[in-house]
Amino acid sequence: MIKAPDASKGLIRQSNEALILFAAERVFARAGLKGATMAAIAQGSGLPKANLHYYFGSKEDLYRAVLARILNDWLLPTHGITVDAEPRAALEQYIRAKMALSAQRPDGSKVFANELLHGAPVVRTLLATDLRELVEGKAAVVQGWINAGRMAPVDALHLFFTIWAATQTYADFDVQVCAVLGRKSLSTADHARATEHVVSLILRGCGL
Helix, strand or coil, X not given: CCCCHHHHHHHHXXXXXXXXXXXXXXXXXXXXXXXXXXXXXXXHHCCXXXXXXXHHCCHHHHHHHHHHHHHHHHHHHHHHCCCCCCHHHHHHHHXXXXXXXXXXXXXXXXXXXXXXXXXXXXXXXXXXXXXXXXXXXXXXXXXXXXXCCCCCCCCHHHHXXXXXXXXXXXXXXXXXXXXXXXXXXXXXXXXXHHHHHHHHHHHHHCCC
């Protein structure tokens, strides 16, 4: 079956944008916004530099798109944290998803961490609006579980900060972790060990 031209063009655009965004994550993670160049990102994506400007306009626009995608991918796993969910299963799924992202997308985590370390000039408004609203909503769910005696009393908001810190450290500070473990890089086994530790530690702290 021959696809309609518009549908084909849409798929090509999605594929090209994905290539550009993944390449941009790598370049921004290593060079920062100021040091990154569209030429380096184009080379990493395997696409002409003109394509980057066609899809994203400028380096700053591409940087904002990278940050937005990272935050969106981090927040998707929170959808399982609902009033009717089983607390242990929901929190475990969220922690494992965050650990997987740290293993699979360390550059994205580093880009976001660097943005925050510089005062969040690009995402500050997003953090104070969309992110705040979502986390407050999920914290309210956790508080409901606590009130119903379904898990131990914890600070529901700070639980999310703890999860972020525990999971993202394996991406943001992998050099430190590797140095202490005597590794050149973290292996699949290292990530699996870390995941089981973080899951167990946080769930026990929640009485689950």
